[in-house]
Amino acid sequence: MADTLTVTDNRTGKQYELPIKDGAIRAMDLKQIKTGPEDFGLMTYDPAFMNTASCRSTIAYIDGDKGILEYRGYPIEQLAEGSSYLETAYLIIFGELPTKAQLEGWTTEITAHRLLHENIKKVMEGFQYDAHPMGVFLATVGAFSTFYPDAKQIFEETSRLKQVHRLVAKVPTIAAYAFRHSIGRPYVYPDDDLSFTGNFLSMLFKRTELKYKVNPVLERALDVLFILHADHEQNCSTSAMRTIGSSHVDPYSAMAGAAAALYGPLHGGANEAVLRMLQEIGAISNIPAFIKKVKAGEGRLMGFGHRIYKSYDPRAKIIKRTADQVFDVTGKNPLLDIALELERIALEDDYFISRKLYPNVDFYSGLIYQAMGFPMTMFPVLFAIARTSGWIAQWEEMLLDPDQKITRPRQIYTGAKRRDYVALNKRG
Ligand code: SDX
Numbered sequence: 001m002a003d004t005l006t007v008t009d010n011r012t013g014k015q016y017e018l019p020i021k022d023g024a025i026r027a028m029d030l031k032q033i034k035t036g037p038e039d040f041g042l043m044t045y046d047p048a049f050m051n052t053a054s055c056r057s058t059i060a061y062i063d064g065d066k067g068i069l070e071y072r073g074y075p076i077e078q079l080a081e082g083s084s085y086l087e088t089a090y091l092i093i094f095g096e097l098p099t100k101a102q103l104e105g106w107t108t109e110i111t112a113h114r115l116l117h118e119n120i121k122k123v124m125e126g127f128q129y130d131a132h133p134m135g136v137f138l139a140t141v142g143a144f145s146t147f148y149p150d151a152k153q154i155f156e157e158t159s160r161l162k163q164v165h166r167l168v169a170k171v172p173t174i175a176a177y178a179f180r181h182s183i184g185r186p187y188v189y190p191d192d193d194l195s196f197t198g199n200f201l202s203m204l205f206k207r208t209e210l211k212y213k214v215n216p217v218l219e220r221a222l223d224v225l226f227i228l229h230a231d232h233e234q235n236c237s238t239s240a241m242r243t244i245g246s247s248h249v250d251p252y253s254a255m256a257g258a259a260a261a262l263y264g265p266l267h268g269g270a271n272e273a274v275l276r277m278l279q280e281i282g283a284i285s286n287i288p289a290f291i292k293k294v295k296a297g298e299g300r301l302m303g304f305g306h307r308i309y310k311s312y313d314p315r316a317k318i319i320k321r322t323a324d325q326v327f328d329v330t331g332k333n334p335l336l337d338i339a340l341e342l343e344r345i346a347l348e349d350d351y352f353i354s355r356k357l358y359p360n361v362d363f364y365s366g367l368i369y370q371a372m373g374f375p376m377t378m379f380p381v382l383f384a385i386a387r388t389s390g391w392i393a394q395w396e397e398m399l400l401d402p403d404q405k406i407t408r409p410r411q412i413y414t415g416a417k418r419r420d421y422v423a424l425n426k427r428g
Contacts, residue, residue, distance in 0.1 A: 003019065003020045003021065004017045004018060004019055004020060005017070005018040005019075005020055005025055006018075007033070009033050009035075009042075011035050012035055014033075016029075016032065016033055018030070022056075024053055027043070027044050027052070030042040030043065030044065031043075043410055043412070045412055049239075050307075054234055054239065054242070054407075055234065055242065055397075055398065055401065055403070055404065056401065056403065057233060057234070057394070057397060058072070058095070058397070059071070059072065059092060059231055059233070059390070059393050059394060059397060060072075060092075060231045060232055060233040060390070061073070061233070062232070062233055062308050062309070064306070064308035064309045064310050064311065065310055065311060066311065067309060067311040067312050067313065067314045068314065069232070069314050069315065071088060071091055071092050071230065071231060072091050072092065072095055072096070074091065074097070076227075076228065076314055076315060076318070077314065077318065079091075079227050080224050080227050080228060080318045083097075083227060084195075084196070084223055084227075085196055085197060085223045085226035085227050085230070085386065086103075086106065086107055086110060086168075086195075086196045087103055088226075088227045088230055088389070089168055089230060089389035090102070090103065090106050092230055092231050092389045092390055092393045093164060093168075093389055093392055093393045093396075107196075109165045109169075110165060110168055110169040110196065111169070111190075111192050112165075112169070113165045113166050113168075113169035113170060114169045114170065114172070114173055114190035114192070114199065115170075115173070115189070115190060116170060116173050116174065116177065117147050119147070120140060120143065120144075120147070120174075120177075121177065121187060123139070123140060123143050124136060124140065124177055124178065124181050125181075127139075127181065129181070129182060129184060130182070131181075131182065132377050133175070133178040133179055133182055133377050133378050133381045134259070134262075134263045134269075134377065134380045134381050134384070135263075136174075136178040136181065136182075137171075137174055137175060137178055137259060137381050137384060138256050138259035138260050138263065138384075139256070140174045140177075140178070141167075141171070141174065141252055141255050141256045141259055142252060142253060142256030143252075144166070144167075144170075144252040145249075145250045145252035145253045145256075148163065148166065148250075148252065150162070151163045151250035151251055151252055152250045154248060154250065154251070154399060155399070160251075160396060160399075163250075163251050163252070163392075164392050164396075167251065167252070167255065167388055167392055168388060168389060168392070171384065171385045171388045172196070172199070172200040172203065172385055173190060173203060175200070175204075175378070175381045175382070175384070175385055176188065176200060176203030176204045177203075178381065179204055179374075179375075179378055179381075180203075180204070182375075182377070187203075188202060188203040188204075188206045188212075189203075190202075190203060191203075191211070191212065193211075194212075194214060195214075195219065195223075196223070197219050197222050197223040197226065198214040198219045200222070200385070201214055201215075201218065201219060201222065202214065204373075204374075205373065215329060217325055217326065217328070217329045218326065218329060218330075218372055220325075221322050221325055221326045221368065221372075222372065222382075224318065224322050225319065225322065225365060225368065225369075225382070225386070226382075226385065226386040227386070228315040228318060228319065228361060228386075229315075229361065229365075229382075229383050229386035229387055230386050230387065230389050230390050231387070231389065231390025231393065231394070232387075232390065233308075234394075235267065236261045236262075236264070236266075236267045237258040237259070237261040237262040237267060237268065237387065237391070238258065238387075238390060238391060238394045239261075240257045240258045240260070240261040241254050241255060241257070241258035241391045241394055241395050242394055242395065242398045242407070243257075243407040244257040244258070245395045245398055245399065246398060246404060246405065246406045246407045247406055248406075251392065251395055254391075254395055255388070255391055255392075255395075258387075258391045259384050262380060262383060262384055262387065263380055265302070268362075268380045268383040268384065268387070269379075269380050270302050270303055270360070270362035271303070271361075271362040271365045271366040271369070271379040271380065271383065272366065272376045272377065272379045272380060273302040273303075273362075274302045274303035274339075274362055274363055274366045275335070275366040275367070275370060275376045275379070276302075276376065277290075277301075277302045277303075278335040278338050278339055278342075278367075279335065281338055281342070282338075283338070284337060284338055284341045287338065287341055287342055287345055288345070290342075291342075291345060291346065291349065294351075295349075295351045301342070301346060301352070301357070302362070302363075303359060303360060303362045303363030303364075303366075304346060304352065304357045304358065304359055304360065304363065305355070305357040305358075305360065306358070306360045309358065309360060310356035310358075311356070311358060312358045312359065313358065313359060313360040313361050315360075315361040316358075316359040316360055316361055316363055316364060319361065319363075319364045319365050319368065320364050322368060323336065323364055323367060323368050323371075326368050326371055326372060327371060330371040330372060330373075331371070332371075333367045333368075333370055333371045335367055335370075336367055339363065339364065339367060343359055343363070365379070365383075366379050369382060
């Protein structure tokens with residue numbers, strides 16, 4: 001049997017042989033299917049790209065039915081168990097696990113780039129105290145494009161590498177400064193003696209002590225959460241990074257758009273929405289009424305469902321285990337019991353079973369973040385810190401892919417037919 005698709009256009013009786021490669025046909029191969037010389041040719045119609053591959057990628061692999069996630073072929077469970085976020089970021093960006101020397105060099109570079117230009121603090125001062133930290137984050141990332149004009153040299157490998165170092169290193173500092181601004185506390189400068197995640201905790205929570213004392217359990221838990229959120233193939237924000245980057249704009253401007261996409265409650269804003277939902281439910285006794293409303297179409301069970309995972313999100317399983325370690329230190333988040341009962345009821349309810357709705361990465365992560373002392377508004381910012389490595393890797397893969405060019409989808413026009421302009425004094 002040949003790897004081809006035979007299609008018959010019943011409008012003309014013509015037959016076409018379309019090659020199948022990697023389980024897909026090229027949409028452009030459909031263009032030859034016409035009813036006549038005037039015909040533009042057949043297109044595919046796929047709103048939200050439910051069944052359209054936008055690229056070939058070697059970075060993340062997901063099997064939604066089996067609940068599998070791998071970064072560059074390494075199972076997420078093994079990376080969460082044995083790796084660190086910085087090492088995983090190296091793997092995602094450069095494609096291989098680093099040698100000892102490579103990891104040391106990478107860590108040195110990232111540590112060296114943690115500081116922000118002092119003027120960035122002035123950019124942040126312009127925000128209201130109650131400005132959502134995610135709005136501050138994405139605006140500041142965009143502002144970076146004005147501080148580092150060399151980033152426009154996107155086809156210079158050395159320039160790209162410098163922006164990679166700057167972005168991975170500086171996003172925790174931006175996040176911490178946005179948080180400190182929102183609580184009216186002075187900024188805490190990076191502490192080069194601390195790990196990537198330990199330094200982040202210091203910049204967030206240090207008070208008047210000379211040196212912040214990092215809790216190793218919380219440091220490791222947050223590092224694991226960063227590993228779990230680092231990349232996830234062609235999700236909404238990564239697709240935004242690729243689309244914006246395809247215009248050959250600098251990576252900071254592209255990432256500001258990616259962060260904006262992540263901000264949405266259907267995407268990276270879901271972890272904040274889950275906490276608000278659990279607080280709204282308020283007690284286990286209120287769960288049946290809440291589920292009834294969801295099933296009536298009045299709102300969604302936030303943190304449940306996924307476009308790709310039609311089984312339990314493997315990241316949610318690991319996060320659930322990590323929660324226990326955090327709560328041993330911080331004390332149990334009282335909302336956990338509501339979340340566990342909500343999951344138990346939903347997983348037994350045909351409405352969710354029939355739609356293959358399971359907990360996703362956002363269902364439990366917020367409970368951990370809140371127990372660690374983060375306000376809900378910081379949750380999507382934490383997601384963005386981790387996803388920065390995935391966004392950068394996907395952006396660079398797009399830039400270097402000979403198949404890619406500026407993204408510009410087609411449309412099916414359903415608007416008004418051609419008509420003549422009517423002068424104002426002649427309109428009804
Ligand atoms: C992330 O893409 C990624 O990889 C994203 C991410 C990543 O790492 O980058 O994994 C991170 O964004 C996780 C998802 C976080 N979002 C939420 O938890 C928000 C709640 N979830 C949903 O809004 C929804 O499940 C999505 C957005 C995640 C997926 O939406 P789809 O694939 O477009 O599914 P759909 O909206 O077409 O829903 C299919 C059916 C519908 O019912 P019917 O119209 O068939 O009757 O399932 C229902 C939906 O109403 N449904 C839900 C539901 N999610 C889908 N019903 C109740 N609660 C939900 N959460």
